[in-house]
Amino acid sequence: xxxxxxxxxxxxxxxxxxxxxxxxxxxxxxxxxxxxxxxxxxxxxxxxxxxxxxxxxxxxxxxxxxxxxxxxxxxxxxxxxxxxxxxxxxxxxxxxx
Amino acid sequence: xxxxxxxxxxxxxxxxxxxxxxxxxxxxxxxxxxxxxxxxxxxxxxxxxxxxxxxxxxxxxxxxxxxxxxxxxxxxxxxxxxxxxxxxxxxxxxxxxxxxxxxxxxxxxxxxxxxxxxxxxxxxxxxxxxxxxxxxxxxxxxxxxxxxxxxxxxxxxxxxxxxxxxxxxxxxxxxxxxxxxxxxxxxxxxxxxxxxxxxxxxxxxxxxxxxxxxxxxxxxxxxxxxxxxxxxxxxxxxxxxxxxxxxxxxxxxxxxxxxxxxxxxxxxxxxxxxxxxxxxxxxxxxxxxxxxx
Numbered sequence: 467x468x469x470x471x472x473x474x475x476x477x478x479x480x481x482x483x484x485x486x487x488x489x490x491x492x493x494x495x496x497x498x499x500x501x502x503x504x505x506x507x508x509x510x511x512x513x514x515x516x517x518x519x520x521x522x523x524x525x526x527x528x529x530x531x532x533x534x535x536x537x538x539x540x541x542x543x544x545x546x547x548x549x550x551x552x553x554x555x556x557x558x559x560x561x562x563x
Numbered sequence: 564x565x566x567x568x569x570x571x572x573x574x575x576x577x578x579x580x581x582x583x584x585x586x587x588x589x590x591x592x593x594x595x596x597x598x599x600x601x602x603x604x605x606x607x608x609x610x611x612x613x614x615x616x617x618x619x620x621x622x623x624x625x626x627x628x629x630x631x632x633x634x635x636x637x638x639x640x641x642x643x644x645x646x647x648x649x650x651x652x653x654x655x656x657x658x659x660x661x662x663x664x665x666x667x668x669x670x671x672x673x674x675x676x677x678x679x680x681x682x683x684x685x686x687x688x689x690x691x692x693x694x695x696x697x698x699x700x701x702x703x704x705x706x707x708x709x710x711x712x713x714x715x716x717x718x719x720x721x722x723x724x725x726x727x728x729x730x731x732x733x734x735x736x737x738x739x740x741x742x743x744x745x746x747x748x749x750x751x752x753x754x755x756x757x758x759x760x761x762x763x764x765x766x767x768x769x770x771x772x773x774x775x776x777x778x779x780x781x782x783x784x785x786x787x788x789x790x791x792x793x794x795x796x797x798x799x800x801x802x803x804x805x806x807x808x809x810x811x812x813x814x815x816x817x818x819x820x821x822x823x824x825x826x827x828x829x830x831x832x833x834x835x836x837x838x839x840x841x842x843x844x845x846x847x848x849x850x851x852x853x854x855x856x
Contacts, residue, residue, distance in 0.1 A: 468703055470705070471705050472707070473708075476708055511663070512845065515849060528707060540650070
């Protein structure tokens with residue numbers, strides 16, 4: 467069963483999301499280590515009454531994606547977090563307006 | 564007069580009586596603006612309370628739960644399981660566990676409206692979340708966007724104050740226009756407030772200004788729902804589910820009706836406490852699971 471989380475923003479320039487597939491994520495934390503902005507952390511997500519450790523955007527950065535992710539945004543497809551993930555569980559969506 | 568101040572309230576189903584052997588669970592949802600607590604007996608809503616969140620999360624959690632317990636004769640020891648959720652969920656001292664509000668809102672919406680719910684728009688005090696869930700209320704996709712209070716409960720409080728309209732009336736008043744004005748261009752509350760003052764000076768009526776702001780917010784929320792994938796049935800939770808001005812404009816923006824709000828005055832199923840109900844339901848499931856193992 468899939469649980470896909472999107473955190474991002476939309477403004478005059480377009481919309482940007484950082485997307486994590488909690489089903490594919492194995493909680494290895496490689497993306498977290500690579501993130502230059504400390505935007506990600508491991509959390510326990512309750513899936514079918516079991517806690518699963520997965521990567522997620524930190525509570526502090528959830529409303530700050532516009533700035534937190536801006537250094538890596540030009541390379542969204544090759545952002546360090548995306549490149550670090552062997553499970554292909556994290557990706558970025560950027561739709562310019 | 565404090566136009567933004569909304570009524571705190573609580574309710575008990577007095578026809579229900581609890582016994583010690585019942586599985587009594589509680590969900591405490593500490594949001595940025597409102598703190599909600601729901602008490603369930605064997606998975607059925609028994610009582611609940613809604614109040615404003617103070618500056619101290621642990622204190623707000625305790626007060627909300629006390630408010631829900633008032634007149635029930637229950638003590639904290641009677642709860643088999645307490646789940647904390649919401650923005651301040653880690654600050655619910657009496658909770659056995661903290662669960663994200665996303666999971667709780669989907670679960671609560673499933674309880675309130677039934678298994679046909681697929682899309683939940685939660686308009687909270689300081690953020691908006693679009694959730695997609697399956698027939699069991701399990702989250703399949705979730706989307707949160709933006710960084711500010713635009714279009715949220717807090718934004719509406721700011722406008723209530725600016726226009727001197729009581730917050731409970733704001734939806735009705737926003738619909739009291741002959742023609743829908745174009746949406747305000749700024750979604751940021753601070754800038755929208757400045758823009759609104761400019762429109763008032765230009766001679767726009769309060770109703771028209773409010774309509775323009777509500778219109779802009781509804782478009783923004785509608786886009787969020789489209790992004791997560793609109794699938795029927797669609798419902799709105801959170802305090803703004805009571806704002807008829809927002810609800811009707813989202814329906815127009817999306818071209819779909821949301822399931823009507825259950826009459827919370829009669830049956831106690833208030834969309835504002837969806838998260839707290841969901842949390843208490845998880846509490847029951849987790850308690851039962853622990854009993855089995």
